[in-house]
Amino acid sequence: MSTIHWTTGDTRQSVRWHSENDASFPRRTVVADDRTKADDAYRQACEGTALIWQGDFHNARQLLLAMGRRIDRRTPGSGTAPSESFHLHRRRSSHRALVLGKLLVLLDDEHTLELGRAPDVRQACLEAYGPPTGPTAVSLRELLGVIGAHQWRVKGVDVPALGARVHPHYGVFAPVRGEYVDLVARTPLPAAAVRSPATSTAFDLGTGTGVLAAVLARRGIDRVVATDISPRALVCARENVHRLGLTDRIEVSGPGLFPEGLADLVVCNPPWLPARPTGPVEQGVYDPDGAMLHGFLTGLSAHLRPGGEGWLVLSDLAEHLGLRTRQHLLDAIRAARLRVVDKVDTKPRHPRSKDVTDPLHAARGAETTSLWRLSPADQEGSGPRITRASPCSASSFSARWKALS
Structure with a gap:
């Protein structure tokens, strides 16, 4: 000081x-x-x-x-x-x-x-x-x-996918953009996790409030390990896991990116913009040089069980802003010896995407949020399949979540 x-x-x-x-x-x-x-x-x-x-x-x-x-x-x-x-x-x-x-x-x-x-x-x-x-x-x-x-x-953020609220702490990214949570909640689980639900394991990298770890646990994953590099996020995630009654299913570990061991599913929702934050509070928004994104991609294969998948949840806002190209992302996936199994898209619903006074309105209006399903390149399977998710209301989503879980 x-x-x-x-x-x-x-x-x-x-x-x-x-x-x-x-x-x-x-x-x-x-x-x-x-x-x-x-x-x-x-x-x-x-x-x-x-x-x-x-x-x-x-x-x-x-x-x-x-x-x-x-x-x-x-x-x-x-x-x-x-x-x-x-x-x-x-x-x-x-x-x-x-x-x-x-x-x-x-x-x-x-x-x-x-x-x-x-x-x-x-x-x-x-x-x-x-x-x-x-x-x-x-x-x-x-x-x-x-x-x-x-x-x-105190108030918390309502998460329809959980039928509950999560409570963000100061300096921890709040899940106010529900579309990325919905993608994780409705995308079909990897076959390895479905075949052996009693021994299924998932990693949630960069867990923040712990919301995605909670969604995975509610979907039936037996053991979820949630990590983050931020001590504040680790405290926040542990508190939310306790509030949701999931301490027997979710382990919060860190600080770090990958935990020890192998998983059937590894989920990562890195900061979407490859720019330098002005301080610790902005670390949930900006990822300098895409460090977390590349760390996830390069370490994924070594942490997957046979038949497992990595889920990359990423907006293309950086592409519309000229900060990263789609080819750069695809090249990074190939360089990590990964292949795209599927890609599920959805459009943002947050108010800023419709705010014409926002200086970045053109990019925000064209933005798409995607869940990239990735697997090791030498793992058997068919080529990539691209789908677009349709918007759904909280009530219809709740019914679909019950069917999935």
Whole structure:
């Protein structure tokens, strides 16, 4: 941790700085309150000066919104090529995070936010940051994300494939895009798992909340091993497995990618965009150079039982954005000595796919999410068969899931 310093009256003050996205600590800090004008705050933030807020909490939120509007007014338009639009979007997002991250608030040695009309943030901060270790400065923007994550954790996300909710933790990818869960829930299980259900084993790589591991267990897989590289995800997955009453069927292991042993089915839903995250919180969205994707492909054959399959759940959004080609993916599959047994497609249903104001709308509107069924190239079987899944309602899907399980 680094220390930031500022002056209140004639008193020199200091406090530890914390950022979940590893943002560099501000070198210059001034005090801001209800009298601070949005233009002044925006100018200082753009110059690299952080503002320690000592006014009303709701006024701080309004100031943050006002600073955001000033950023939007100065935002350049989209590029002509999809990849240019994506990189401009990432640059804008990075600039926005940098500027808005300069409005700071202080948490005391009990994670209390001592501002007028401030909510009780102690539990939310405990979940995200762990036990308090003394007064800390954090960006208001990050703190609002921590509060939102706590609300998601309490409320949970409804998963029709489970007939239950899963509860994401801060920094763990939430299964709000249900189409990829539905693909795993309705794709026919490998013959090896169907022949011997009492001894069937599946691996869920990059489990996150544990939702896909739970779906596989509910479908009748006797033993599921769920892994992740994120300690937060491992804690989250264990909690959800316990909530769902599946501790006797699911083992959460890690940190790591592949567990020891062999499986009839290995499922991997890697981050879909091969770009570098700006910090740990974005690791569920961006996979630098497709490292997890290639790790899954190259290690798959060595972890499959005879007749087993690997299921790669992947969106083609990266292809529409010009970040990866379909040929690159097919070449990576062949280089790993794998073959495509089948591919099941579905269209996204999330609101952003229909948001015409999104700078990446054209790519999102054309996006397809696919489940690639893979097996070792020397394993017997017919050639690839491509199918497209039709959308289904929660009720019709529930009936189909009961039939499958």
